[in-house]
Amino acid sequence: MRYSRGMAETIFLKIIAGEIPCHKIYEDDQVFAFLDIGPLSAGHTLLIPKEPAETLDQLSDESAAALGRVLPRLSRAVLKASGATAFNILQNNGASAHQAVLHVHFHIIPRFPDATEGAGLGIEWPAGTLDNETGRRLAADIAAALSEE
Numbered sequence: 001m002r003y004s005r006g007m008a009e010t011i012f013l014k015i016i017a018g019e020i021p022c023h024k025i026y027e028d029d030q031v032f033a034f035l036d037i038g039p040l041s042a043g044h045t046l047l048i049p050k051e052p053a054e055t056l057d058q059l060s061d062e063s064a065a066a067l068g069r070v071l072p073r074l075s076r077a078v079l080k081a082s083g084a085t086a087f088n089i090l091q092n093n094g095a096s097a098h099q100a101v102l103h104v105h106f107h108i109i110p111r112f113p114d115a116t117e118g119a120g121l122g123i124e125w126p127a128g129t130l131d132n133e134t135g136r137r138l139a140a141d142i143a144a145a146l147s148e149e
C-alpha cells in the first residue's frame with residue numbers, strides 16, 4: 001500500500017501493509033486494530049485509520065465515522081478479554097502532546113487500579129478555573145471557528 005500525499009511513511013502504514021509484523025485484532029476497509037508493542041497494561045490496543053492523517057484534526061469525516069463506529073465495540077472486546085472493568089481512551093496529537101508516531105491512533109488502555117505493575121494510564125490533571133468572561137469568549141471563538149468548517 002502506498003499513499004502519495006507527501007507524507008512520510010510511518011511504522012503504522014507499514015503495519016497496515018503487512019510489511020512489519022503486529023498482533024492484529026481487527027481490520028476493515030477503513031480501520032485497523034492491533035496490540036501496542038509497549039503496553040501500559042494487558043490488552044493495550046491501538047485503533048488506527050487506514051487514511052494516513054498525522055493528527056485527528058486532519059482526518060476526513062469518513063475515517064472519523066469509521067473509527068467512531070468501531071471504537072465502542074473494540075473497547076468492549078478489550079474489556080472482556082482483559083478482565084478489566086475500566087479503561088482509558090488516549091489520543092495524542094503533536095509531539096508536545098506526547099505523539100510519537102505521526103499517524104492518527106486511539107489507545108484503548110485497560111485500567112487495573114490495584115496492580116503495582118501494568119496498572120494502565122497514570123493521569124496528571126492540573127485543573128485550573130474558568131471565569132465567566134473567559135468562558136463566554138472562548139466558547140464564542142470556538143463556535144465561530146466551527147461554523148467556518
Ligand code: AMP
Pocket residue numbers: 011022035036037038039046091092098099100101102
Ligand atoms: P503515541 O505516543 O500516542 O504516539 O503512541 C505511539 C504508540 O505506538 C506507543 O504506545 C508505542 O508503544 C506504539 N508502537 C510503536 N511502534 C509499534 C509497533 N511496531 N507495534 C505496535 N505498537 C507500536
